Amino acid sequence: MQLTRFTDYALRTLMYLGLQTDRLVTIPEIARVYGISANHLTKVVQRLAQQGYVETVRGKGGGMRLARPAETINIGGVVRDTEDNMDVAECFDSANRACPMLPACVLKSALHEASQSFLATLDRYRLPDLLPPTNSANSRKLIARLMG
């Protein structure tokens, strides 16, 4: 059971921005720190900007930052906003209506209930809960490690 890479990158981008609140951060920097594709990350950042999680500043010296206080960013909400498919099993895909069980399928509602429990657990976390307190020794240590 895995979240999409898209959601994974979105969460890690927000975590990085939550650690670096005093400056603008670029896509190549995040891609380098995490060792992930800048191309793929660009699409993630575009979505996060559309959804009001990050704001971007264009031009020389530009980059991105959180568009709102980290405390207002709920992790369950981010997953809902970035996972395109919460169908949980392929057989419920709207593109795949072949399963003859579907009209009587209780598995569908059981898996739906389970994914709601998954999200409800993440709803208890806000972005700062995933990070050491800003400007703490631990956050400085983490930033130093991230910067290599």
Place this chain on the structure above:
Amino acid sequence: MQLTRFTDYALRTLMYLGLQTDRLVTIPEIARVYGISANHLTKVVQRLAQQGYVETVRGKGGGMRLARPAETINIGGVVRDTEDNMDVAECFDSANRACPMLPACVLKSALHEASQSFLATLDRYRLPDLLPPTNSANSRKLIARLMG
């Protein structure tokens, strides 16, 4: 967020066997009913047999059936037994230790907690909960639909 196709097929195989308790069922039959690959299904059935969910009878007229009463088959348990990866996010993959956040990563424990909630919800379901009562009008109707 999706379970693997392997788990999806395993659950649907068990549901089919749970409906057809009075006879042996073959892999080609299940593959045809669900419109899925018999090849892929063969691996799923092998695993279900190893794990004691189904038993197979070889030879002409052979096939498979549930190896134990449907009431003893817990859906959370099946998902634990068939999902190879409950890491939830790629960045926690043991093959991918590149993420510099990992030593301080609270996301990892939040996602682990969320996937435990997911499984705990499924632990409340046993195989018969996913099916109409055996020999009820609804189960006869469903079998008739499945048999096309």
